[in-house]
Amino acid sequence: MDINSILNSLEAKHPGEKEYLQAVKEVLICVEDVYNSHPEFEKAKIIERMVEPDRIVTFRVTWVDDRGEVQNNIGYRVQFNNAIGPYKGGIRFHASVNLSILKFLGFEQTFKNALTTLPMGGAKGGSDFSPRGKSDAEIMRFCQAFILGLWKNLGPDRDVPAGDIGVGGREVGYMYGMYKKLVNECTGTFTGKGLSFGGSLVRPEATGFGALYFVQSMLAEKNDSIEGKTVAVSGFGNVAWGATLKATQLGAKVVTISGPDGYIYDPEGVSGEKIDYLLYLRATGEDIVAPYAERFPEATFYPGRKPWEQKVDIALPCATQNELDGDDAKTLVENGVELVAEVSNMGCTPEAIDTFINSRTTYAPGKAVNAGGVATSGLEMSQNAEHLQWSAEEVDARLHEIMRNIHTQCVAHGTEPDGFINYMKGANIAGFMKVADAMMGQGII
Ligand code: 2IT
Numbered sequence: 001m002d003i004n005s006i007l008n009s010l011e012a013k014h015p016g017e018k019e020y021l022q023a024v025k026e027v028l029i030c031v032e033d034v035y036n037s038h039p040e041f042e043k044a045k046i047i048e049r050m051v052e053p054d055r056i057v058t059f060r061v062t063w064v065d066d067r068g069e070v071q072n073n074i075g076y077r078v079q080f081n082n083a084i085g086p087y088k089g090g091i092r093f094h095a096s097v098n099l100s101i102l103k104f105l106g107f108e109q110t111f112k113n114a115l116t117t118l119p120m121g122g123a124k125g126g127s128d129f130s131p132r133g134k135s136d137a138e139i140m141r142f143c144q145a146f147i148l149g150l151w152k153n154l155g156p157d158r159d160v161p162a163g164d165i166g167v168g169g170r171e172v173g174y175m176y177g178m179y180k181k182l183v184n185e186c187t188g189t190f191t192g193k194g195l196s197f198g199g200s201l202v203r204p205e206a207t208g209f210g211a212l213y214f215v216q217s218m219l220a221e222k223n224d225s226i227e228g229k230t231v232a233v234s235g236f237g238n239v240a241w242g243a244t245l246k247a248t249q250l251g252a253k254v255v256t257i258s259g260p261d262g263y264i265y266d267p268e269g270v271s272g273e274k275i276d277y278l279l280y281l282r283a284t285g286e287d288i289v290a291p292y293a294e295r296f297p298e299a300t301f302y303p304g305r306k307p308w309e310q311k312v313d314i315a316l317p318c319a320t321q322n323e324l325d326g327d328d329a330k331t332l333v334e335n336g337v338e339l340v341a342e343v344s345n346m347g348c349t350p351e352a353i354d355t356f357i358n359s360r361t362t363y364a365p366g367k368a369v370n371a372g373g374v375a376t377s378g379l380e381m382s383q384n385a386e387h388l389q390w391s392a393e394e395v396d397a398r399l400h401e402i403m404r405n406i407h408t409q410c411v412a413h414g415t416e417p418d419g420f421i422n423y424m425k426g427a428n429i430a431g432f433m434k435v436a437d438a439m440m441g442q443g444i445i
Contacts, residue, residue: 208242210372
């Protein structure tokens with residue numbers, strides 16, 4: 001495989017899609033050696049087929065706001081790869097959404113879903129609609145209009161969306177409600193649904209909980225444990241909430257959270273009612289964390305800054321892609337950070353990852369660390385298919401098992417000759433091999 005020529009031709013075909021090209025490059029660099037040791041992959045043009053989405057659906061989403069004004073947004077669904085199972089992945093509503101971001105997310109999702117061991121292909125969707133400051137009625141009308149443009153492409157064995165940034169239980173409920181009305185079938189073609197209509201227990205917590213189970217495995221590998229460690233978390237959405245809750249339960253102290261307006265440093269730790277307060281902050285729809293420091297005066301708000309400047313043992317980016325750059329990574333390493341686990345998708349820039357790996361700082365990528373969210377979505381699909389609801393204990397036990405399994409795959413494929421575990425390489429190789437094998441088994445299609 002000639003990585004440069006593949007990347008050059010992709011860049012020529014998709015100019016300016018920088019997040020997508022970044023995600024592809026990371027995977028290609030990691031799998032180059034194993035790819036070259038399988039000449040049958042080259043013959044079947046596996047890489048060339050894997051880097052292009054199977055299908056992209058784009059549609060206009062027209063809705064009416066509370067003032068009676070007509071609004072237009074763009075909707076997308078990138079159905080990336082269904083070699084392993086039905087397309088599966090979240091929907092993102094955020095002003096920044098564009099095709100490059102959704103293609104990077106769909107590409108990553110394909111390997112992440114492969115790592116879960118569950119039969120799910122990869123997809124992602126969303127819209128440039130910004131939920132910030134929108135009323136509940138506006139959110140509902142937008143969700144309904146979005147589904148009018150997409151429903152024909154969905155189905156329990158075709159494509160099963162879920163939440164992502166800007167899409168939580170409320171939005172999934174509105175989208176699923178409209179979908180169900182159109183198809184007149186209760187097949188659970190969405191995950192992250194409400195508990196009273198097919199949702200799974202533990203799904204809201206699953207991404208953050210799974211990430212902390214993964215961190216526990218990483219620490220156990222080094223004969224260490226999370227108890228007593230200080231943790232920097234970024235973001236204050238569903239993922240940051242779940243991660244903070246589980247880190248605190250396991251005896252760690254989370255000292256930061258952040259939003260687009262800056263970050264909060266709380267030396268006493270974000271615990272107890274402060275964790276519930278994150279949910280309140282999110283529910284206001286303002287997308288700011290500054291009010292935390294007014295509500296809890298022991299905390300300090302640092303406007304326009306990122307939490308990575310604080311000295312901590314563990315850093316958990318939980319906000320969005322490329323939120324931790326090369327300079328942030330240098331600061332963390334200089335301050336003696338022991339472990340960095342990406343909970344957001346592609347939370348670290350390539351420069352940051354190089355800094356961690358070159359300094360032998362334990363680092364793991366989002367597609368391994370945050371896979372517990374989509375894994376629990378897979379468990380929701382199983383429950384829907386058998387028309388049952390499992391107990392929280394059963395879902396949590398399976399989530400635990402899945403995260404341990406992903407960790408084992410990373411160690412198996414990512415351990416370097418000096419004993420350092422390159423989790424990025426391990427996750428990419430393990431995910432890639434599973435997708436490649438599934439594609440090979442199904443012929444040239
Ligand atoms: O990035 C992700 O894995 C998600 N947003 C969750 C996807 C899912 O289908 O649960």
